[in-house]
Amino acid sequence: xxxxxxxxxxxxxxxxxxxxxxxxxxxxxxxxxxxxxxxxxxxxxxxxxxxxxxxxxxxxxxxxxxxxxxxxxxxxxxxxxxxxxxxxxxxxxxxxxxxxxxxxxxxxxxxxxxxxxxxxxxxxxxxxxxxxxxxxxxxxxxxxxxxxxxxxxxxxxxxxxxxxxxxxxxxxxxxxxxxx
Numbered sequence: 001x002x003x004x005x006x007x008x009x010x011x012x013x014x015x016x017x018x019x020x021x022x023x024x025x026x027x028x029x030x031x032x033x034x035x036x037x038x039x040x041x042x043x044x045x046x047x048x049x050x051x052x053x054x055x056x057x058x059x060x061x062x063x064x065x066x067x068x069x070x071x072x073x074x075x076x077x078x079x080x081x082x083x084x085x086x087x088x089x090x091x092x093x094x095x096x097x098x099x100x101x102x103x104x105x106x107x108x109x110x111x112x113x114x115x116x117x118x119x120x121x122x123x124x125x126x127x128x129x130x131x132x133x134x135x136x137x138x139x140x141x142x143x144x145x146x147x148x149x150x151x152x153x154x155x156x157x158x159x160x161x162x163x164x165x166x167x168x169x170x171x172x173x174x175x176x177x178x179x180x
Contacts, residue, residue, distance in 0.1 A: 003106050004113040005091050007099035020094060021110050021117075024087035031083035043093040050082065 003024045012018040030037040038047040057078060061071045082089070095101060107113035 001106050001108055002113075003104055004110065005087070005101055006103040006105060006113075006117050007091070007094040008102050009097075009099045011098060020099065021105075021113050022087055022090045022094060023110065024091075024104075026084055027086035028083070030086040031079055034079055034082050037086070041090055041093070043090060045096060046089050046093050054078065 004021045005024060007020045007022060009018055009020075027037060029040075034050065035047065038050065054075065058071055058075065061074060066074075091101065103117060105113040105116050107116055
C-alpha cells in the first residue's frame with residue numbers, strides 16, 4: 001500500500017490546483033529523467049538546487065582527478081538518492097509554494113486516496129479570493145428614495161416609498177388599465 005500526502009492551497013485560482021495528492025516514496029521517472037520529472041511537477045526550487053548540486057559534484061570530482069566512470073557512478077548514486085526522496089521533495093516544494101499539508105492517506109492508488117480523503121473530509125474546500133476590480137459601480141451611499149418613516153420591531157411592514165403617488169386601482173408600468 002502507498003501513502004499519499006494531501007496538500008491544499010486556499011489561494012489557488014482553479015479547483016484542479018486547490019488539492020494535490022503527492023505520493024510518498026520512490027519515483028521511477030525521477031530516477032530515469034529527473035529534470036523532466038521536476039519540470040512536470042513544477043518543482044522550480046528543487047530543480048535549481050538539483051542542477052547546482054549536480055554541476056558542483058561533477059566539477060568537484062573532476063577537479064579531484066576522479067575518472068569519468070567514477071564521476072558517472074557518483075552522479076547516478078545522486079540520482080538514486082533524488083528518486084528515493086522524490087515524494088519528500090515534492091511535498092517540500094508544495095509546502096513552500098503556499099500549500100498546507102492536511103492529511104496522510106494510505107491507499108493503493110491516487111484515485112482511492114482521493115475517495116478516502118473526501119469521504120472523511122469535514123470542511124469544504126477553501127473559496128479562492130475574488131479579484132477586486134480597478135473601479136466599482138457599487139453604490140456606497142444610501143438607497144434612493146429614502147423610506148417615508150422608520151419601522152420599529154413591533155410594527156408590521158409598511159408600504160414602499162415611491163416618488164410617484166398612486167391612486168387605488170391604478171396600474172404601474174406599461175400594462176394597460178384593466179378598466180378600459
